[in-house]
Amino acid sequence: MSMDTVNRRLGVEPYDIDKYDxxxxxxxxxxxxxxxxxxxxFMLRETNGKKKIGKYMDLVAYYDPANIAYRxxxxxxxxxxxxxxxxxxxxxxxVTVVVPSLLVYLGIQKTTx
Numbered sequence: 001m002s003m004d005t006v007n008r009r010l011g012v013e014p015y016d017i018d019k020y021d022x023x024x025x026x027x028x029x030x031x032x033x034x035x036x037x038x039x040x041x042f043m044l045r046e047t048n049g050k051k052k053i054g055k056y057m058d059l060v061a062y063y064d065p066a067n068i069a070y071r072x073x074x075x076x077x078x079x080x081x082x083x084x085x086x087x088x089x090x091x092x093x094x095v096t097v098v099v100p101s102l103l104v105y106l107g108i109q110k111t112t113x
Contacts, residue, residue, distance in 0.1 A: 001069045003028075006061055014061070024065030029058050031077065 007013055014028035034054030055076070062071040 003061075003063060003067050003069070006069055010059075015058075018060055025063070027060050027062045029060055032057055032059055 001009070010030055010032075012030060015031045016029045018027040018029050020026040033056055036052045036054035037049040038052040039049035058075050058077045060073045060075065061069050062073070064070050
């Protein structure tokens with residue numbers, strides 16, 4: 001397949017250039033997300049559960065000098081795209097440590113005046 005055909009089939013342009021050499025061989029990186037299955041552990045069966053968006057992955061497409069794809073490779077991403085925007089551990093820490101400490105501090109300040 002040509003690069004245009006690959007881009008049309010995937011529905012996106014390449015995210016980054018992986019390698020480019022002087023002979024014309026090159027590889028491009030496409031970003032995608034996997035689909036996982038979320039289930040209750042003791043109810044695990046082949047067909048139950050809900051679809052859940054999974055982690056980010058890289059699809060590397062290798063092209064020859066004639067601009068024809070000759071190999072595809074999927075690998076775990078090394079970018080920071082995979083970081084969560086909402087970290088539950090931070091929220092729990094704030095609620096259980098910082099808020100009570102702040103309330104104690106404000107209580108001490110109020111009683112000393």
